[in-house]
Each structure stands twice: as C-alpha cells, then as structure tokens.
Amino acid sequence: MTALTADQSAEQLPRPTRLADVKGWFFTADQLMFDWFLARQERRKEPGDLLELGAYMGKSAIFMGARLRAGDRFTVCDLFDSPAEDASNSKEMAKSYATLTRRAFEANYLSFHDELPHLVQGLSSVIRTHVEDESCRFAHIDASHLYEHVHGDILAVRELLRPHGVVVLDDYRAEHCPGVAAATWQAVTTGGLKPLCITGTKFYGTWGDAEPVRAELLEWLRSREDLWHEVQEVAGQPLIRLSAKGAKEPVHPVSRHRVRPGAPAAGLPHAAGRGGRQGRSALRRVAVNVLPPVVTKAIVAARNRGR
Structure with a gap:
C-alpha cells in the first residue's frame, strides 16, 4: 500500500x-x-x-x-x-x-x-x-x-x-x-x-x-x-x-473483488434476468466488482437502453 x-x-x-x-x-x-x-x-x-x-x-x-x-x-x-x-x-x-x-x-x-x-x-x-x-x-x-x-x-x-x-x-x-x-x-x-x-x-x-x-x-x-x-x-x-507454525489461515474473509474462474459468465445472466431496480443494481455490482471498466460501461449502457 x-x-x-x-x-x-x-x-x-x-x-x-x-x-x-x-x-x-x-x-x-x-x-x-x-x-x-x-x-x-x-x-x-x-x-x-x-x-x-x-x-x-x-x-x-x-x-x-x-x-x-x-x-x-x-x-x-x-x-x-x-x-x-x-x-x-x-x-x-x-x-x-x-x-x-x-x-x-x-x-x-x-x-x-x-x-x-x-x-x-x-x-x-x-x-x-x-x-x-x-x-x-x-x-x-x-x-x-x-x-x-x-x-x-x-x-x-x-x-x-x-x-x-x-x-x-x-x-x-x-x-x-x-x-x-x-x-x-x-x-x-x-x-x-x-x-x-x-x-x-x-x-x-x-x-x-x-x-x-x-x-x-x-x-x-x-x-x-x-x-x-x-x-x-x-x-x-x-x-x-x-x-500455529505450519497451520493454514481461515478461509474468510473473502474479498468482494476476487476474480474466480467462471464467475462473470455464471453471475451476469442471473443478475440480468431479474426485473426492476433490484436486477439493475445486482448487475452493476457484478460488473463493477468483476469486469474491466470498458466492459462494465458497455453492459450498463445496453441495460439502460433496454429499460
């Protein structure tokens, strides 16, 4: 830091x-x-x-x-x-x-x-x-x-x-x-x-x-x-x-910004399928936390056009 x-x-x-x-x-x-x-x-x-x-x-x-x-x-x-x-x-x-x-x-x-x-x-x-x-x-x-x-x-x-x-x-x-x-x-x-x-x-x-x-x-x-x-x-x-020499650290807490294999593909359709403000909010959270900024902007813009 x-x-x-x-x-x-x-x-x-x-x-x-x-x-x-x-x-x-x-x-x-x-x-x-x-x-x-x-x-x-x-x-x-x-x-x-x-x-x-x-x-x-x-x-x-x-x-x-x-x-x-x-x-x-x-x-x-x-x-x-x-x-x-x-x-x-x-x-x-x-x-x-x-x-x-x-x-x-x-x-x-x-x-x-x-x-x-x-x-x-x-x-x-x-x-x-x-x-x-x-x-x-x-x-x-x-x-x-x-x-x-x-x-x-x-x-x-x-x-x-x-x-x-x-x-x-x-x-x-x-x-x-x-x-x-x-x-x-x-x-x-x-x-x-x-x-x-x-x-x-x-x-x-x-x-x-x-x-x-x-x-x-x-x-x-x-x-x-x-x-x-x-x-x-x-x-x-x-x-x-x-x-605790040699012991493993607890698995939590998990960062909200950790990129997991397959997370974008699995998460985006689920969020996009929800209706109303809750669905749009969920989509934005997934996009901001996981995807590059240029992709995020494109997805959110497309979603807004489809309202």
Whole structure:
C-alpha cells in the first residue's frame, strides 16, 4: 500500500483480492484465535458488539467484520490522519504510521464488506463517549504503545465489555513496546484481568469466568494437530501458550473483488434476468466488482437502453 495523494479517494485505491494483500501484522495464530473466540460467542448467542482501538490499514478489522452479526455494532477508533495531542504520541505516529490514512482503511475494508464499521477518528481515550458501557463482547486493543495510553485503554475497555467479554492486547511482549507489557501484566496482577491464552504477538483475557473458556479452548487445541500448545501458570492462574507454525489461515474473509474462474459468465445472466431496480443494481455490482471498466460501461449502457 502506497501513500495517498491529496486528490485520491477510497474508490481510486487498489483493491486487495485477499487478506494477505492488506498491509499489517495479523498472523495465522491470531486469525485462528479471533475466529475461535468470535465463533464461540456466536454459537452461544452471547449478545454484544465489537470494538477495535487502533486499526492501521484495517487487516484485523476486516477479519472481525466477517463475524459481525445482524444487529451488532462494530466500532473502530483510530487517529487516522488526525494529529496526536502530545509530543511522544506524535513521534510514535510519525515513525510507525507515516502512510496511514482513513481513506486507505476505508478502501481496504470495503474490498471485503458492503458497509464500513462505525468510525471514531481520534484518540482512543475518547472511546467511552462513543460506546456504551457493558455493550461489547469482544475488544481488540492495538492503539498507542505508550504505557499511560495502553493503561487507559485497558481501563476503558473493562467498562465497555460485557461481564464475560474478551479483550485482546497486541504487542504485549515486543521489545519496542515495554509500555504495553507493563500495562498488560499490571492488569493481570492488580486489575482483575484473567489470562486465557497468548500467541507470539497477542494476549487474550477476560474479566469474567475464565475457566469454562479455557476448558473449551484446550479441547479444541487438542483436536488440532497443526497447532502446538502448552499450559503455564502465571500469577496463580493457568495460561495457554500456543503456536500455529505450519497451520493454514481461515478461509474468510473473502474479498468482494476476487476474480474466480467462471464467475462473470455464471453471475451476469442471473443478475440480468431479474426485473426492476433490484436486477439493475445486482448487475452493476457484478460488473463493477468483476469486469474491466470498458466492459462494465458497455453492459450498463445496453441495460439502460433496454429499460
């Protein structure tokens, strides 16, 4: 993903055809864990919304959006192009996210989903003015790496999560993010956060009853020959450590712009055969997503002449 010029819009940006095309750090083990936790909540019909603090180019948000249920709200908070309010945070933004823009996020997200999540452009510290307390079932914290900000994000998410909600903390062990590690383990030792599992890059925990979740996760891990795991004890609590080297990534989400063999031939007659506005809309969606622009214009023009 290249930096945007001032006159570029989301519609003009390159469209990723698979999740791997989206710039960012969201590895197989965490894709599997996000999918497992979100699928478990869906299976158990646990109510609640989704939340992400810190989005970068949208890779994990795209993945979370694939598990969004009808009626759920997905809120994504990021500075995007806005300036940070303090010097240290501004320095971090300039160093790590120089090419980040809201339009790049939107273009990537809309390559996989029909609608954007609810976007909050600003510091993560404002999130409680946009999300109701005890409304979320799953929250991903990946915003600032500075201790005071991460500590504040954890405190906010604790209030925003439902009683058995799951929080995920990124970069809890990276050497360039000691503030994240300090805030994470402080939440465990003094803040009541119960660890569930860790991967190489993310920590998963809950302020609810952790034991049933751990038991189900262990049962699932034992059934997976492609995943390695062990159980350690941290601060008097079990903690599952896992690795997914060699495991395959989940098959979803699938880009709306992926070209599949035979898709145009199979899709166009079906869409054209529908009557009224719905048929014309379906035809346009197929044409825009699959065919070259010159072919798209010809098909739509012919369709309009035939009204």
